[in-house]
Amino acid sequence: MAAYVVRRLMQAVILLFIVSVLTFLLIHSAPGGPALLANPDLSREQIQQMTEQLGLDDPLPVQYARWLRNVLRGDFGNSYNTVQPVTRLIAERLPNTVMLTGLALVLSIAIAVPLGVLSALKRNSALDRVIAGFSFIGVSIPVFWLGIMLIIVFAVQLKLLPAGGMYTLGAEFSLVDRLEHLLLPTLVLVVANLAELTRYTRSGMINVLSEDYIRTARAKGLPNRVVLIRHALRNALIPVITIIGVLLPRAVSGAAITETVFSWPGMGRLAVEAAMTRDYPVVLGATLTVALVVVLSSLVTDLLYAYIDPRIRLG
Amino acid sequence: MSQSIDHVLRQLREAGIHVSRRELLRLAMFSSAALVSGAALAACGGQEGGGAGGATPPSGTTGAQASPTTAPAATPGQQAASTPTAAAQPRKGGVWRMALHANPTAYPITIPGALADILVNKTIYNCLTQYQLKDGAIEVVPDLAESWEANDDLTEYTFRLKQGVKWHDGQPFTADDVKFTFEAILNPNVNAALRGPVSSIDRVEVVDEHTVRFILKRPFAPFPVMLGYNQAIVPKHLLEGQDLNQPTEFLKNPIGTGPFKFKEFVQGSHLEVAANPDFFDGAPYLDGIVFKVIPDGNARVAQVKAGEVDFTVIEPPQVDALKGADNVEIREAPQVNYYFFAVNHTVPRLQDVRVRRALSHAIDKQAIVDRILRGYGQVATGPINPLLGDYYNPDVTTYEYDMDKAAALLEEAGWTKGPDGVLVNASGERFTILFNGPKGFPVMEQVITYAQQQYQKLGIEVTLDIVDWPVHLEKYRNLEYDLLMEWWITPPDPDLYDHYFSESAQNRWAYKNPQLDELLVQARSEADRAKRVQLYHEIQKLIAEDLPVIYLYYPRELQAVSKRTKGLPLIGYRDALTWMEKVWLEG
Numbered sequence: 049m050a051a052y053v054v055r056r057l058m059q060a061v062i063l064l065f066i067v068s069v070l071t072f073l074l075i076h077s078a079p080g081g082p083a084l085l086a087n088p089d090l091s092r093e094q095i096q097q098m099t100e101q102l103g104l105d106d107p108l109p110v111q112y113a114r115w116l117r118n119v120l121r122g123d124f125g126n127s128y129n130t131v132q133p134v135t136r137l138i139a140e141r142l143p144n145t146v147m148l149t150g151l152a153l154v155l156s157i158a159i160a161v162p163l164g165v166l167s168a169l170k171r172n173s174a175l176d177r178v179i180a181g182f183s184f185i186g187v188s189i190p191v192f193w194l195g196i197m198l199i200i201v202f203a204v205q206l207k208l209l210p211a212g213g214m215y216t217l218g219a220e221f222s223l224v225d226r227l228e229h230l231l232l233p234t235l236v237l238v239v240a241n242l243a244e245l246t247r248y249t250r251s252g253m254i255n256v257l258s259e260d261y262i263r264t265a266r267a268k269g270l271p272n273r274v275v276l277i278r279h280a281l282r283n284a285l286i287p288v289i290t291i292i293g294v295l296l297p298r299a300v301s302g303a304a305i306t307e308t309v310f311s312w313p314g315m316g317r318l319a320v321e322a323a324m325t326r327d328y329p330v331v332l333g334a335t336l337t338v339a340l341v342v343v344l345s346s347l348v349t350d351l352l353y354a355y356i357d358p359r360i361r362l363g
Numbered sequence: 364m365s366q367s368i369d370h371v372l373r374q375l376r377e378a379g380i381h382v383s384r385r386e387l388l389r390l391a392m393f394s395s396a397a398l399v400s401g402a403a404l405a406a407c408g409g410q411e412g413g414g415a416g417g418a419t420p421p422s423g424t425t426g427a428q429a430s431p432t433t434a435p436a437a438t439p440g441q442q443a444a445s446t447p448t449a450a451a452q453p454r455k456g457g458v459w460r461m462a463l464h465a466n467p468t469a470y471p472i473t474i475p476g477a478l479a480d481i482l483v484n485k486t487i488y489n490c491l492t493q494y495q496l497k498d499g500a501i502e503v504v505p506d507l508a509e510s511w512e513a514n515d516d517l518t519e520y521t522f523r524l525k526q527g528v529k530w531h532d533g534q535p536f537t538a539d540d541v542k543f544t545f546e547a548i549l550n551p552n553v554n555a556a557l558r559g560p561v562s563s564i565d566r567v568e569v570v571d572e573h574t575v576r577f578i579l580k581r582p583f584a585p586f587p588v589m590l591g592y593n594q595a596i597v598p599k600h601l602l603e604g605q606d607l608n609q610p611t612e613f614l615k616n617p618i619g620t621g622p623f624k625f626k627e628f629v630q631g632s633h634l635e636v637a638a639n640p641d642f643f644d645g646a647p648y649l650d651g652i653v654f655k656v657i658p659d660g661n662a663r664v665a666q667v668k669a670g671e672v673d674f675t676v677i678e679p680p681q682v683d684a685l686k687g688a689d690n691v692e693i694r695e696a697p698q699v700n701y702y703f704f705a706v707n708h709t710v711p712r713l714q715d716v717r718v719r720r721a722l723s724h725a726i727d728k729q730a731i732v733d734r735i736l737r738g739y740g741q742v743a744t745g746p747i748n749p750l751l752g753d754y755y756n757p758d759v760t761t762y763e764y765d766m767d768k769a770a771a772l773l774e775e776a777g778w779t780k781g782p783d784g785v786l787v788n789a790s791g792e793r794f795t796i797l798f799n800g801p802k803g804f805p806v807m808e809q810v811i812t813y814a815q816q817q818y819q820k821l822g823i824e825v826t827l828d829i830v831d832w833p834v835h836l837e838k839y840r841n842l843e844y845d846l847l848m849e850w851w852i853t854p855p856d857p858d859l860y861d862h863y864f865s866e867s868a869q870n871r872w873a874y875k876n877p878q879l880d881e882l883l884v885q886a887r888s889e890a891d892r893a894k895r896v897q898l899y900h901e902i903q904k905l906i907a908e909d910l911p912v913i914y915l916y917y918p919r920e921l922q923a924v925s926k927r928t929k930g931l932p933l934i935g936y937r938d939a940l941t942w943m944e945k946v947w948l949e950g
Binding site: 079080081082083086087088089090091092093094095097098101126129130131132133137140141144192196199200203204207210211212213214217218308309310311312313314317318321324325326 | 458460465466468470473477551552554555556557558559608609610611614629631632633635651653655656657658659661662665666668669670671830832833834835840849868869
């Protein structure tokens with residue numbers, strides 16, 4: 049087991065290296081160059097000079113080597129736009145995103161798994177159709193539209209909830225205030241996640257329910273509750289865990305659109321805004337952070353498989 | 364209230380203007396705070412000698428005069444404060460919240476250019492001069508400077524600085540700080556984004572603790588105007604010896620002289636400033652200002668409607684969304700700005716002035732103003748904005764909407780319709796236009812699409828090239844376009860040298876006109892104001908004839924302001940923010 053984890057972690061390092069090379073190439077091949085240099089007030093000479101100062105006139109391999117050398121020393125460089133260290137930007141933004149998307153993920157699971165199980169048990173019933181209907185609506189609504197609609201209804205019209213931000217500025221920290229600010233963006237994310245998770249739970253559950261060992265369990269006269277939870281759900285969760293493994297990095301990469309609509313200072317916005325303004329150090333830092341989480345969460349997912357399904361052996 | 368009414372009456376009478384108390388009250392009742400103070404200012408005119416503390420700077424302190432400028436006892440904004448306004452007395456307290464579209468950086472030397480930085484810095488720092496609107500024209504008035512004078516040939520400017528001004532950390536502000544700031548901006552190793560406006564400086568001399576002299580490379584009339592154009596003064600004692608391109612230490616707690624002190628910055632969320640009780644021009648009414656970062660345009664509108672921000676600028680299409688919001692007022696603020704189709708003068712077919720005139724005749728500018736800008740703007744006759752007062756010359760050649768004339772001009776220039784309806788010239792070249800514009804600007808996209816249709820009607824093959832902002836600017840810089848839509852926001856001075864002089868680095872169109880070059884240099888070196896006005900009238904006539912670019916419109920800035928906001932001058936928000944110490948919130 050330990051050897052397996054160590055081997056996976058070593059693979060992760062190689063993977064991160066490849067990701068960094070690809071990101072570096074991609075962002076540098078995007079047309080336009082850093083927005084910092086696109087300032088219409090700058091003269092041609094100044095742009096030339098700043099390009100040299102930032103080292104952007106060196107050949108790409110040289111630039112990459114310099115970046116890598118600094119990263120290995122723990123220096124991800126400074127943002128072109130705000131002059132702040134990239135590590136600090138990410139350290140400030142990451143918790144905000146984890147708070148929002150983490151809560152949304154937990155809520156999504158808490159709602160979607162029971163709904164999926166229910167759908168599977170009452171397959172093709174009216175309830176199943178209603179759940180399916182809502183799932184499809186949820187997955188079809190554009191996130192930005194839903195976000196703006198919720199703001200218009202709950203913040204502008206009813207004045208019940210804040211229209212954006214993380215907390216009431218200038219006020220003392222209060223849990224109620226924080227939850228009020230979290231409510232609408234979380235709702236948007238849950239609606240978007242729900243369909244996927246419900247459908248996967250449902251189909252996983254249906255597959256499992258038709259397995260021989262369920263019939264056997266029932267034949268043994270086990271109570272229905274035990275059959276469903278101990279035998280069926282546990283096995284049905286394997287595909288669900290796969291999906292959570294996919295959703296987890298999303299919790300870190302942030303939900304750029306939701307964060308933008310609700311002025312939420314998260315990772316998604318950081319990355320998107322950096323990409324739009326070609327803020328190379330921030331793009332690289334944010335992408336590597338997300339890549340790291342993807343690698344780790346796929347490792348955790350695999351470990352969870354082994355725990356849930358003893359037939360899976362790691363090594 | 365009545366006491367301050369009397370105060371204003373006294374001031375006005377000292378200025379030789381007699382109004383009755385009732386008239387003044389009525390004026391106050393029917394006007395907004397800004398209007399009253401504006402009217403009072405207009406009335407004062409510059410005749411006032413400096414009585415009870417309300418002297419306005421004399422008009423025409425643009426530096427065009429060589430005579431010493433009298434020291435005003437107070438800036439005009441102070442009158443706005445002491446002027447009794449519509450319903451209530453200015454009230455202390457409260458936090459004003461303004462929407463920003465992006466993260467600001469409270470450091471004025473290198474990063475600005477980004478609008479968010481400029482806006483925030485207006486409240487933390489001061490320039491030597493600032494702008495105010497008077498009689499529909501923008502004029503330059505003192506800020507950190509007390510007065511200034513120039514030598515006869517406009518190559519030396521001596522600025523006297525206000526005394527007793529302190530940095531937020533308590534250190535005194537002196538001429539050394541001014542010298543340090545401009546040497547930093549001019550240092551080739553510093554990435555100063557706004558070096559252009561002060562590039563005329565050869566060196567800066569400290570005369571004494573409160574006097575500084577600028578020695579210029581060439582005669583330059585608009586110098587005092589340029590010093591107010593985002594040229595914020597920074598503290599020498601904190602920045603000397605630091606890396607001026609990345610002053611990470613300084614950025615943790617930026618220090619200025621302004622009415623508000625930096626309090627905190629939370630990435631992606633907000634930047635907060637708190638009142639500076641020791642501000643040299645009097646403590647602000649507000650407790651503080653929060654600049655909220657709200658990247659989405661619809662969210663900004665929703666937040667102002669929900670009462671969560673007090674100010675945001677909006678686009679004409681967003682006006683409808685705010686109609687019926689009884690807590691929000693929509694204001695039209697003048698700004699020195701013009702929109703145009705840039706013309707690439709390295710493209711042979713666009714070098715023919717008849718072609719450029721045809722391209723202008725084919726565009727119904729009034730329709731653009733009426734339908735796309737929803738009336739919030741004015742058709743542009745050239746690069747000089749009517750806000751520049753008598754510098755503006757309305758009496759120039761204009762290109763009214765006339766498709767027949769456009770077609771005739773193109774034919775005259777040798778372009779006739781080929782078999783497929785596309786114009787060709789004698790050598791068989793097809794008339795194509797690569798039309799560039801930035802993505803994400805709905806108004807500009809509409810204008811470009813409209814222009815495409817119009818030009819296609821004339822038989823021109825138009826390819827649209829709507830691209831991301833950095834790409835757009837790169838193509839602009841490298842002349843990779845035929846036509847391109849852009850705008851210029853400029854300091855409130857008619858100087859066009861940077862954008863129109865043949866060899867200027869900022870001449871983005873490769874436009875060359877020796878006759879214009881000569882006039883441009885002459886006009887920016889002219890000390891006599893009347894002669895200067897005459898020269899700029901001539902320049903505008905010449906430009907209208909030769910049409911370097913296709914002039915479209917002067918937009919007005921649309922501000923959505925909460926009704927509880929009082930005392931905010933009705934002027935573009937870049938300039939309104941230099942008067943934030945006068946703003947207060949109604950109970």
